[in-house]
Amino acid sequence: MAAPKRGRSASAQSKPGRSLALILIAIVALTGGMFASGHTTPRLGIDLAGGTSITLRAVPEKGQESAINKANMDTAVDIMNRRVNGLGVSEAEVQTQGTRNIIVNIPKGTNSEEARQQVGTTAKLYFRPVLATEASVGAAASPSPSASGSASSSPSSSASPKTTASSSKTGSATPTATATSQGRAASDALKADSTPSASASASASASASPSASSSSAASAAATKLEAQYTALDCSKKSTQNTAGKGAKATDATVACGQVNGVWYKYLLGPAAVDGTDVKKASAVYNTTTAAGWQVTMDFTGKGGDKFAKVTGELAKNTAPQNEFGIVLDGQVVSSPSVSSSITGGSAEISGSFTQEEAQSLANMLSYGALPLTFKEDSVTTVTAALGGEQLHAGLVAGAIGLALVVIYLLIFYRGLSVIAIPSLLVSAILTYVIMTLLGPGIGFALNLPAVCGAIVAIGITADSFIVFFERIRDEIREGRSLRPSVERAWPRARRTILVSDFVSFLAAAVLFIVTVGKVQGFAFTLGLTTVLDVVVVFLFTKPLMTILARRKFFSTGHKYSGLDPKALGAKAPLRRTRRPSAPVDPKEA
Amino acid sequence: MSKLGNLGARLHRGEVGYDFVGNRKIWYGISILITITAILGLTVRGLNMGIEFQGGAAFTTPKKMSASVSQAERYAEDASGHDAVVQKLGDGSLRIQIAGIDTDKSDAIKTKLAKDLNVSSESIAADLVGPSWGDQVANKAWEGLAIFMVLVVIYLAIAFEWRMALAALVALIHDITITIGIYALVGFEVTPGTVIGLLTILGYSLYDTVVVFDSLKEQTKDITKQTRWTYSDVANRSINGTLVRSINTTVVALLPVGALLFIGGGFLGAGVLNDISLSLFVGLAAGAYSSIFIATPLVADLKEAEPQMKALKKRVLAKRAQAAAQGEPAESQVTDRSDDDYDDEPEDAAAVVGPRTQPASRNRGRGRPSGKRR
Numbered sequence: 001m002a003a004p005k006r007g008r009s010a011s012a013q014s015k016p017g018r019s020l021a022l023i024l025i026a027i028v029a030l031t032g033g034m035f036a037s038g039h040t041t042p043r044l045g046i047d048l049a050g051g052t053s054i055t056l057r058a059v060p061e062k063g064q065e066s067a068i069n070k071a072n073m074d075t076a077v078d079i080m081n082r083r084v085n086g087l088g089v090s091e092a093e094v095q096t097q098g099t100r101n102i103i104v105n106i107p108k109g110t111n112s113e114e115a116r117q118q119v120g121t122t123a124k125l126y127f128r129p130v131l132a133t134e135a136s137v138g139a140a141a142s143p144s145p146s147a148s149g150s151a152s153s154s155p156s157s158s159a160s161p162k163t164t165a166s167s168s169k170t171g172s173a174t175p176t177a178t179a180t181s182q183g184r185a186a187s188d189a190l191k192a193d194s195t196p197s198a199s200a201s202a203s204a205s206a207s208a209s210p211s212a213s214s215s216s217a218a219s220a221a222a223t224k225l226e227a228q229y230t231a232l233d234c235s236k237k238s239t240q241n242t243a244g245k246g247a248k249a250t251d252a253t254v255a256c257g258q259v260n261g262v263w264y265k266y267l268l269g270p271a272a273v274d275g276t277d278v279k280k281a282s283a284v285y286n287t288t289t290a291a292g293w294q295v296t297m298d299f300t301g302k303g304g305d306k307f308a309k310v311t312g313e314l315a316k317n318t319a320p321q322n323e324f325g326i327v328l329d330g331q332v333v334s335s336p337s338v339s340s341s342i343t344g345g346s347a348e349i350s351g352s353f354t355q356e357e358a359q360s361l362a363n364m365l366s367y368g369a370l371p372l373t374f375k376e377d378s379v380t381t382v383t384a385a386l387g388g389e390q391l392h393a394g395l396v397a398g399a400i401g402l403a404l405v406v407i408y409l410l411i412f413y414r415g416l417s418v419i420a421i422p423s424l425l426v427s428a429i430l431t432y433v434i435m436t437l438l439g440p441g442i443g444f445a446l447n448l449p450a451v452c453g454a455i456v457a458i459g460i461t462a463d464s465f466i467v468f469f470e471r472i473r474d475e476i477r478e479g480r481s482l483r484p485s486v487e488r489a490w491p492r493a494r495r496t497i498l499v500s501d502f503v504s505f506l507a508a509a510v511l512f513i514v515t516v517g518k519v520q521g522f523a524f525t526l527g528l529t530t531v532l533d534v535v536v537v538f539l540f541t542k543p544l545m546t547i548l549a550r551r552k553f554f555s556t557g558h559k560y561s562g563l564d565p566k567a568l569g570a571k572a573p574l575r576r577t578r579r580p581s582a583p584v585d586p587k588e589a
Numbered sequence: 590m591s592k593l594g595n596l597g598a599r600l601h602r603g604e605v606g607y608d609f610v611g612n613r614k615i616w617y618g619i620s621i622l623i624t625i626t627a628i629l630g631l632t633v634r635g636l637n638m639g640i641e642f643q644g645g646a647a648f649t650t651p652k653k654m655s656a657s658v659s660q661a662e663r664y665a666e667d668a669s670g671h672d673a674v675v676q677k678l679g680d681g682s683l684r685i686q687i688a689g690i691d692t693d694k695s696d697a698i699k700t701k702l703a704k705d706l707n708v709s710s711e712s713i714a715a716d717l718v719g720p721s722w723g724d725q726v727a728n729k730a731w732e733g734l735a736i737f738m739v740l741v742v743i744y745l746a747i748a749f750e751w752r753m754a755l756a757a758l759v760a761l762i763h764d765i766t767i768t769i770g771i772y773a774l775v776g777f778e779v780t781p782g783t784v785i786g787l788l789t790i791l792g793y794s795l796y797d798t799v800v801v802f803d804s805l806k807e808q809t810k811d812i813t814k815q816t817r818w819t820y821s822d823v824a825n826r827s828i829n830g831t832l833v834r835s836i837n838t839t840v841v842a843l844l845p846v847g848a849l850l851f852i853g854g855g856f857l858g859a860g861v862l863n864d865i866s867l868s869l870f871v872g873l874a875a876g877a878y879s880s881i882f883i884a885t886p887l888v889a890d891l892k893e894a895e896p897q898m899k900a901l902k903k904r905v906l907a908k909r910a911q912a913a914a915q916g917e918p919a920e921s922q923v924t925d926r927s928d929d930d931y932d933d934e935p936e937d938a939a940a941v942v943g944p945r946t947q948p949a950s951r952n953r954g955r956g957r958p959s960g961k962r963r
Contacts, residue, residue, distance in 0.1 A: 097647060
């Protein structure tokens with residue numbers, strides 16, 4: 001009944017027709033996109049679809065058997081959770097099993113190879129001196145592999161105003177500044193925790209490391225690496241993870257890294273400091289200097305010495321060779337520049353970090369500091385934790401529930417269900433399609449809690465048009481005819497809907513930002529359905545009501561229209577015939 | 590429709606109505622009673638935390654098991670008395686996870702499971718597993734909850750006023766306490782689904798309260814410009830005015846959840862679905878109940894304490910006393926005049942549904958000695 005009407009009225013030149021056309025186009029486009037993308041069902045969470053289960057066994061470093069303890073394992077679980085859950089909506093589960101195992105469950109449809117790589121690879125953290133770096137934008141061929149002409153200019157003075165030697169550094173920069181260099185410069189600057197002492201820096205390091213030497217040591221290996229560096233394109237997703245994989249600590253290597261959303265490629269020297277040399281790292285908010293979020297690192301005694309030496313070396317160079325790359329799993333996670341030798345066994349990395357960035361960097365540094373590596377013990381598929389029967393039962397029950405809703409609406413709103421039921425339907429289609437599209441898009445996985453969120457959303461969506469309908473009916477009871485009633489009812493219903501949906505949305509937004517894991521996934525569903533509710537009411541329910549109000553069936557208040565003034569008990573415009581009512585006086589306090 | 594439609598009409602005109610605000614003490618009492626029961630249940634029985642929160646034992650059976658997942662689930666639940674999470678692994682073995690088991694108990698369960706599953710008990714590997722919902726997830730959820738509550742109170746205080754924000758918060762806490770209490774009493778295991786159910790309720794409870802408050806705010810906009818109604822009267826009428834909407838929304842929201850709970854859970858076997866739908870069902874019902882019976886009367890109480898409203902009440906009572914003293918004829922005059930008053934008002938205000946067509950006003954004070962209304 002709704003369809004032909006909608007079709008005809010959509011061609012009307014008025015505004016409601018346009019809104020309807022808009023939402024119809026949106027539906028068609030989204031549905032088309034869904035079919036085009038080849039994913040026609042939402043990606044299901046592990047509780048509904050099963051997936052892959054990876055068991056990882058912790059292997060301690062030599063002589064550090066005691067490293068397998070609860071605290072370290074919990075940190076590892078935390079970090080793995082962060083890694084596999086990326087955006088927080090993919091619903092992977094990470095838990096410890098026994099004393100030395102970690103189980104990672106990944107829902108079906110996730111790239112399990114990638115996930116295995118994420119959790120299974122030995123997380124190795126190195127501090128490597130940067131020999132050259134360059135932004136990878138598109139497939140732009142880099143002009144030369146040499147360090148000097150690189151896109152990354154030195155950090156601007158603003159990034160590290162407190163660094164003692166910062167002025168000289170800025171001055172010496174070769175400003176081949178591209179648009180990207182600025183963002184990069186702002187991000188990282190390393191400053192000495194203690195007053196720099198000249199001690200360590202004076203002696204040239206005999207170790208395999210630094211910078212300036214690499215160009216002179218024109219060994220065959222170096223040439224090959226430079227060629228590799230030239231060819232490297234870090235804007236490609238596939239290379240981002242693999243570029244720096246498997247490099248030995250003592251070899252120079254290439255790697256990719258992302259700074260402020262821009263991918264850079266790096267030519268890196270051999271590792272100067274190991275992740276295990278870091279005793280502890282934490283994100284702190286610097287209140288004294290108002291430098292914002294910083295990451296502080298405490299080194300072990302040996303690590304502190306190594307770090308002092310390498311920073312002393314680096315500080316003598318010009319950008320970008322005064323930087324060192326913090327390389328985790330072959331990816332550069334940060335590349336602070338050094339302005340002086342940092343002694344004293346601790347250092348801090350400052351820059352315009354957000355709290356999250358600082359914490360995640362600190363986490364990575366800590367993870368690198370864990371004297372544990374993880375070995376894949378087994379990889380196996382698992383079935384849904386929620387049995388197939390359960391899911392089936394749930395679907396049957398849900399269908400019955402929806403049928404009851406439709407019956408209720410039919411009985412109570414009669415003709416108006418021509419608007420009510422399609423409104424629910426449009427909402428359902430949009431929710432389904434968007435969830436489906438978000439599966440491959442951001443790794444969204446629909447799990448049981450999300451399904452529940454969607455079921456409750458039926459209530460919230462229905463409420464919007466119930467509020468609207470009741471307003472219209474109230475206006476009719478006042479003795480108005482339908483069309484003015486609709487127009488008068490709408491502004492108020494709209495306000496109510498917006499105010500109450502805002503509260504729902506606030507809940508969703510806060511939970512999404514603050515929380516992690518499944519709660520975040522749920523918050524996402526809630527937010528999505530709330531936004532869709534507003535969209536559907538504005539672009540579908542109201543325009544359709546306006547259009548239908550012109551039709552005789554509704555405007556004359558047909559018995560089955562749900563708007564029959566008589567059935568609603570509308571009063572005659574002037575003369576009221578009220579019988580004395582039951583005593584219902586509100587009593588006051 | 591006609592019955593409820595008629596009811597709607599009569600509610601709209603104020604011909605019928607329930608004195609929510611007047612009888613609030615009864616409802617406060619009932620709510621306090623339920624809340625106390627819930628808190629008692631919570632402290633005495635405690636919550637039965639699921640494996641996701643407290644960890645537990647994981648049993649891995651040998652390969653190529655003939656038992657199905659649901660069979661194994663039943664066996665495990667029989668053996669342990671707890672909810673079990675059963676997954677079939679790629680090689681055909683089963684991973685059975687059971688919450689809240691310590692080492693000595695795990696052996697007994699292992700033996701029993703082995704017997705049920707027809708395998709030797711040595712072939713089942715038992716291991717303790719940690720929570721997959723570590724402290725961090727839970728802590729973050731609480732943190733988010735706290736931030737949300739602060740923000741929502743600020744928002745409601747700005748969009749409405751602090752009294753409504755306070756009342757909404759009370760209603761929210763009321764709903765969540767009841768739901769958690771019922772969980773403790775029924776003894777269902779708390780899963781991540783439960784937590785998420787609770788968060789859903791939080792959103793819905795506030796949503797529902799805000800819808801009712803919005804109508805209250807609209808109706809009480811010009812309350813000090815008239816002398817016929819006290820704040821409580823208007824609040825009461827506003828609840829009655831939105832009653833049909835509240836009933837409809839609640840029914841529509843509860844139907845699917847109820848189907849999930851009673852049909853899905855009742856006939857097709859219990860499980861995670863039951864956990865979630867129970868928390869949703871109780872929470873949604875409590876949410877609808879509290880916005881009407883708790884939140885709005887609470888706002889009325891708080892408002893009536895305002896000097897402005899006290900003055901208004903005095904004026905209203907004085908006027909009613911006067912009308913009563915003048916007897917029947919005067920009363921109809923009052924009605925007529927007031928109708929005119931309203932017609933003179935700008936359109937916007939005239940559409941305030943309640944006061945305009947309150948037949949109750951005719952009877953106000955009829956046969957009642959004045960001054961004894963308190």
